[in-house]
Amino acid sequence: xxxxxxxxxxxxxxxxxxxxxxxxxxxxxxxxxxxxxxxxxxxxxxxxxxxxxxxxxxxxxxxxxxxxxxxxxxxxxxxxxxxxxxxxxxxxxxxxxxxxxxxxxxxxxxxxxxxxxxxxxxxxxxxxxxxxxxxxxxxxxxxxxxxxxxxxxxxxxxxxxxxxxxxxxxxxxxxxxxxxxxxxxxxxxxxxxxxxxxxxxxxxxxxxxxxxxxxxxxxxxxxxxxxxxxxxxxxxxxxxxxxxxxxxxxxxxxxxxxxxxxxxxxxxxxxxxxxxxxxxxxxxxxxxxxxxxxxxxxxxxxxxxxx
Amino acid sequence: xxxxxxxxxxxxxxxxxxxxxxxxxxxxxxxxxxxxxxxxxxxxxxxxxxxxxxxxxxxxxxxxxxxxxxxxxxxxxxxxxxxxxxxxxxxxxxxxxxxxxxxxxxxxxxxxxxxxxxxxxxxxxxxxxxxxxxxxxxxxxxxxxxxxxxxxxxxxxxxxxxxxxxxxxxxxxxxxxxxxxxxxxxxxxxxxxxxxxxxxxxxxxxxxxxxxxxxxxxxxxxxxxxxxxxxxxxxxxxxxxxxxxxx
Numbered sequence: 001x002x003x004x005x006x007x008x009x010x011x012x013x014x015x016x017x018x019x020x021x022x023x024x025x026x027x028x029x030x031x032x033x034x035x036x037x038x039x040x041x042x043x044x045x046x047x048x049x050x051x052x053x054x055x056x057x058x059x060x061x062x063x064x065x066x067x068x069x070x071x072x073x074x075x076x077x078x079x080x081x082x083x084x085x086x087x088x089x090x091x092x093x094x095x096x097x098x099x100x101x102x103x104x105x106x107x108x109x110x111x112x113x114x115x116x117x118x119x120x121x122x123x124x125x126x127x128x129x130x131x132x133x134x135x136x137x138x139x140x141x142x143x144x145x146x147x148x149x150x151x152x153x154x155x156x157x158x159x160x161x162x163x164x165x166x167x168x169x170x171x172x173x174x175x176x177x178x179x180x181x182x183x184x185x186x187x188x189x190x191x192x193x194x195x196x197x198x199x200x201x202x203x204x205x206x207x208x209x210x211x212x213x214x215x216x217x218x219x220x221x222x223x224x225x226x227x228x229x230x231x232x233x234x235x236x237x238x239x240x241x242x243x244x245x246x247x248x249x250x251x252x253x254x255x256x257x258x259x260x261x262x263x264x265x266x267x268x269x270x271x272x273x274x275x276x277x278x279x280x281x282x283x284x285x286x287x288x289x290x291x292x293x294x295x296x297x298x299x300x301x302x303x304x305x306x307x
Numbered sequence: 308x309x310x311x312x313x314x315x316x317x318x319x320x321x322x323x324x325x326x327x328x329x330x331x332x333x334x335x336x337x338x339x340x341x342x343x344x345x346x347x348x349x350x351x352x353x354x355x356x357x358x359x360x361x362x363x364x365x366x367x368x369x370x371x372x373x374x375x376x377x378x379x380x381x382x383x384x385x386x387x388x389x390x391x392x393x394x395x396x397x398x399x400x401x402x403x404x405x406x407x408x409x410x411x412x413x414x415x416x417x418x419x420x421x422x423x424x425x426x427x428x429x430x431x432x433x434x435x436x437x438x439x440x441x442x443x444x445x446x447x448x449x450x451x452x453x454x455x456x457x458x459x460x461x462x463x464x465x466x467x468x469x470x471x472x473x474x475x476x477x478x479x480x481x482x483x484x485x486x487x488x489x490x491x492x493x494x495x496x497x498x499x500x501x502x503x504x505x506x507x508x509x510x511x512x513x514x515x516x517x518x519x520x521x522x523x524x525x526x527x528x529x530x531x532x533x534x535x536x537x538x539x540x541x542x543x544x545x546x547x548x549x550x551x552x553x554x
Binding site: 045048049050051052064065066067068069070071074076078079081082083084085086087088091094095096098099100101139 | 309310312313316317320321322382386387388390391392393394395396397398550551552553
């Protein structure tokens with residue numbers, strides 16, 4: 001488990017990261033969300049000791065510098081194009097393998113795992129963003145570390161690459177490892193992450209499981225449609241449910257499909273449709289970070305003005 | 308040892324290391340063979356210290372060893388590989404010491420190559436033109452330590468500037484501007500005391516500082532002045548390397 005404790009970092013008296021504490025559980029993918037400028041990258045850098053700030057990050061109870069070979073504890077991808085452009089891909093990884101005390105055979109293995117073995121003897125300066133991301137992922141997994149810390153690894157990946165990344169990271173975490181990943185691709189994140197940490201303006205907003213995050217959101221509800229809508233309304237009023245008419249049916253908050261189905265059956269009311277309408281991660285994210293947007297675009301609504 | 312091996316691998320897996328080294332060697336050979344050999348005037352042919360001065364003259368090219376040192380350090384920041392360097396090692400001090408060792412080895416190697424190649428090429432040039440060089444007096448020990456110190460200190464100065472400035476262009480500009488423009492101007496003010504300036508003292512180690520007569524420092528004392536600057540500079544660089552954000 002990774003345990004961060006009171007991480008803080010100021011830039012010119014402005015708090016970039018403000019007293020953040022959370023945990024990254026082993027065996028799970030933990031998503032790290034926040035608007036632009038929320039402090040996600042700075043938090044990751046603090047976790048790795050790259051930036052000097054306050055607070056501690058423990059990996060299985062130890063500071064990273066207490067491990068003799070940290071590259072075998074945590075794999076890192078903070079920037080896609082973090083390589084010398086004319087050092088061959090294979091040699092780039094060889095340098096990292098040497099520094100991390102990793103066997104040279106892992107270089108080819110890692111390149112093969114990310115689908116870049118055929119590019120091993122090419123200069124990465126000419127790689128596309130997607131290929132650079134794959135090389136970065138190869139660098140991160142080179143030491144077969146227990147923890148992966150990845151900052152926006154899906155940027156630039158094509159749909160096949162994203163599907164591969166999702167499966168790969170879920171599988172990696174499932175083998176007793178932990179993956180901590182930031183991304184702006186919320187749909188991807190909702191499919192990939194088991195837990196989620198949301199920050200805004202440098203502060204922790206919430207750290208919970210993905211299921212709880214979405215289920216506990218005010219925009220989640222149950223939709224029910226019936227030819228006897230009036231009877232259904234009377235039933236819900238009697239049960240003091242909060243509901244409103246929507247799309248020819250009723251949108252009910254604070255109950256479940258199971259409960260509504262049983263109530264309608266017992267009352268002899270026919271049901272044509274009964275479904276959960278969960279908020280998407282995007283809905284939840286926007287609601288949570290509404291007041292924590294550092295940079296927000298404004299549309300010009302002046303009369304006659306162009307947007 | 309893993310960090311040290313990785314630093315060696317970094318140096319040896321970029322083109323610039325080989326391109327710059329080959330260009331230096333080719334240039335040293337050309338200058339020594341043609342200018343200090345083939346075209347050597349009669350007065351110089353009778354100079355018993357001619358080959359020694361050839362060596363010291365050629366050593367000015369070891370400034371490019373400092374350029375290699377700057378590239379080794381600043382590539383890390385320019386291409387953000389410093390992320391991997393610092394997360395792959397459990398000690399920033401170890402990273403810095405590894406870079407110092409790697410550049411020391413490279414600078415000493417380059418200086419040795421220049422020091423051996425220059426007199427040989429010069430001698431070949433003289434004989435190829437059919438001239439005969441007077442018997443030479445070579446104080447090998449003296450020549451060796453002064454040459455090696457000069458080349459090594461250039462590498463260390465380059466690495467130090469890179470560690471302090473971290474920006475590639477800035478460090479290279481500083482390497483060339485400080486000894487020429489800045490120390491040149493200060494020399495006008497300080498007169499003989501200018502020999503205590505870092506680059507001037509470094510040149511004085513091999514007698515190239517411009518103080519042809521009555522230089523106030525012996526090579527040994529000039530070396531101590533340079534070492535003093537390096538020690539102070541490296542203490543500052545080490546503290547900054549430990550305390551600054553990675554990039």
